Amino acid sequence: MKTFFWYDLETSGLSSRFDRIMQFAGIRTDENFKQIGESVNILIKLTDDILPSPEALLVTKITPQATLQDGLTEAEFAKFFLDEIATPDTIIVGYNNVRFDDEFIRNFLWRNFRDPYEWSWSEGRSRWDLLDVVRLVRALRPDGINWPFKKVSICHPELVSGSNSNNKTEILKQVQNDNAKVRNNKEILIPTNTLEALARDNGFENKNAHDALADVQALINVAKLIKDKQPKMFDYLLKMRNKKEVMKLVNLENPAPFVYASGRYSAEFEKTTVAFPVAPATKQGAVLVWDLRVSPDDFANLSEKEILAKITADWSTRSQKDFVPLPVKELTYNKCPAVAPLNTLDESAQKRLHLDLSDIKKNLASLQNNRGLLDKISAAFATKNTHFVATNNNTVIASDAKQSPANQQKSTASPDVESKLYNSFTPAEDKIKVRAVASANANDLADFHPTFIDERLPELLLRYKARNFAKSLTADEKTLYEDWRSAKILREIPAFMQKLAWLAAIGRGEEPQKLSDDDQKQFSTLKSRIPREKVNEFVLEELQLWAESIIPTEY
Numbered sequence: 001m002k003t004f005f006w007y008d009l010e011t012s013g014l015s016s017r018f019d020r021i022m023q024f025a026g027i028r029t030d031e032n033f034k035q036i037g038e039s040v041n042i043l044i045k046l047t048d049d050i051l052p053s054p055e056a057l058l059v060t061k062i063t064p065q066a067t068l069q070d071g072l073t074e075a076e077f078a079k080f081f082l083d084e085i086a087t088p089d090t091i092i093v094g095y096n097n098v099r100f101d102d103e104f105i106r107n108f109l110w111r112n113f114r115d116p117y118e119w120s121w122s123e124g125r126s127r128w129d130l131l132d133v134v135r136l137v138r139a140l141r142p143d144g145i146n147w148p149f150k151k152v153s154i155c156h157p158e159l160v161s162g163s164n165s166n167n168k169t170e171i172l173k174q175v176q177n178d179n180a181k182v183r184n185n186k187e188i189l190i191p192t193n194t195l196e197a198l199a200r201d202n203g204f205e206n207k208n209a210h211d212a213l214a215d216v217q218a219l220i221n222v223a224k225l226i227k228d229k230q231p232k233m234f235d236y237l238l239k240m241r242n243k244k245e246v247m248k249l250v251n252l253e254n255p256a257p258f259v260y261a262s263g264r265y266s267a268e269f270e271k272t273t274v275a276f277p278v279a280p281a282t283k284q285g286a287v288l289v290w291d292l293r294v295s296p297d298d299f300a301n302l303s304e305k306e307i308l309a310k311i312t313a314d315w316s317t318r319s320q321k322d323f324v325p326l327p328v329k330e331l332t333y334n335k336c337p338a339v340a341p342l343n344t345l346d347e348s349a350q351k352r353l354h355l356d357l358s359d360i361k362k363n364l365a366s367l368q369n370n371r372g373l374l375d376k377i378s379a380a381f382a383t384k385n386t387h388f389v390a391t392n393n394n395t396v397i398a399s400d401a402k403q404s405p406a407n408q409q410k411s412t413a414s415p416d417v418e419s420k421l422y423n424s425f426t427p428a429e430d431k432i433k434v435r436a437v438a439s440a441n442a443n444d445l446a447d448f449h450p451t452f453i454d455e456r457l458p459e460l461l462l463r464y465k466a467r468n469f470a471k472s473l474t475a476d477e478k479t480l481y482e483d484w485r486s487a488k489i490l491r492e493i494p495a496f497m498q499k500l501a502w503l504a505a506i507g508r509g510e511e512p513q514k515l516s517d518d519d520q521k522q523f524s525t526l527k528s529r530i531p532r533e534k535v536n537e538f539v540l541e542e543l544q545l546w547a548e549s550i551i552p553t554e555y
Contacts, residue, residue: 144229507535
């Protein structure tokens with residue numbers, strides 16, 4: 001019998017490579033949403049090599065000390081997850097999980113000597129992401145559901161994300177009251193699809209948002225609501241979690257326009273557009289698609305170098321008012337993309353999404369007649385991928401969803417072994433040894449010194465033993481681990497302590513004195529993200545104590 005397992009994580013930060021799962025919660029149901037068994041709500045012990053993001057913990061209010069008191073080790077949780085959660089025929093469902101939570105699961109399993117992929121596809125298992133389902137239902141079949149809005153500045157980057165024009169007057173003309181509400185010349189209400197807002201506006205308010213188990217219950221309620229109000233859309237998009245079904249609609253052998261909802265598209269158009277497959281992506285199992293809202297004529301004269309500059313632009317460049325993004329993105333078949341045939345775009349949806357099919361047809365014809373542009377796009381993406389592979393031998397290219405510029409910088413600067421999950425698959429010759437590590441206890445590990453072909457695994461094994469089975473370490477291994485841990489903490493502690501001091505100042509309503517221009521800018525950004533009422537003194541005190549407890553003695 002197929003079952004759903006609805007889940008959510010709370011983490012120590014936003015990077016799936018470097019941060020940690022601190023809380024895992026979930027509920028198993030049958031296909032009619034009837035709960036099966038007890039709900040799951042687990043803390044995972046934070047290890048002494050991790051300084052968590054203070055901003056993240058101010059949101060979740062889960063302290064490192066709480067995880068040590070009540071949590072499982074990562075090795076214990078890995079066994080529980082594979083034995084009790086990722087059981088055969090389970091559909092594992094979250095909210096933005098494909099880009100965020102699932103990536104944490106993969107990296108967590110890998111560093112704990114478990115297969116990072118099979119949990120999501122083998123033995124009838126699959127995964128599904130309800131966020132893009134919500135986006136496409138809102139865009140195409142919104143009836144029966146109360147859809148929330150949020151107030152933003154007219155200059156808000158989400159409003160103009162993916163747009164070809166930053167002209168405020170034009171935006172105000174485009175966004176009508178059917179999908180956004182203009183309040184004045186400075187503020188606008190735009191669609192939002194957060195679980196918290198959907199729960200609030202549909203009568204099942206989530207009073208403990210950012211608590212994993214409460215978010216899971218909200219997730220189930222949203223799924224029930226869609227199934228009840230738009231059953232055909234629910235069943236169709238559930239089927240489309242299968243990459244083979246997606247490939248029937250989106251392919252280069254028989255290319256055709258299709259409706260596509262993605263976080264990469266603009267909020268004023270419900271994150272939805274009509275797209276068209278134009279070229280193979282540089283990675284297997286993906287295709288490049290063009291946003292047919294946008295005329296290719298505006299890009300026809302760009303050189304390959306100029307196209308490459310657009311697709312490799314950093315966050316600060318993309319944030320510039322005059323930056324015009326290339327209307328091309330990768331669609332990955334196994335990431336549950338929310339896609340639908342063009343004939344699902346009825347008149348009301350066309351009006352709501354400001355899509356003129358005559359313009360779509362015109363842009364498609366222009367695109368098909370501009371082979372030179374498509375060749376340059378393919379070449380630019382190939383160049384980007386070549387650079388990624390070359391760079392990734394020594395550093396990490398950040399791709400985590402929800403990453404801030406600070407976390408992106410943290411990732412791209414590190415050659416650390418734990419960032420290298422996607423460098424290569426584990427050689428077949430090592431897999432038996434990897435399974436032996438996972439099944440070993442502390443006594444077994446003390447006498448187990450495998451010779452790996454994969455150069456990543458010896459360092460991973462040292463850290464795995466230190467974090468989960470410290471008594472299994474030899475004296476030399478203890479020294480190696482402590483040298484690595486100390487160097488890591490000493491690198492990170494200055495910025496961590498500064499962040500704590502700044503947050504404490506925000507909580508007191510004070511401004512730090514004598515900041516450099518760069519620090520003042522960072523402080524102002526932090527203050528805009530974490531208002532005074534969100535600063536929790538207890539959490540900051542616990543983080544201070546945590547840092548003091550794990551800091552090397554020479555600091």
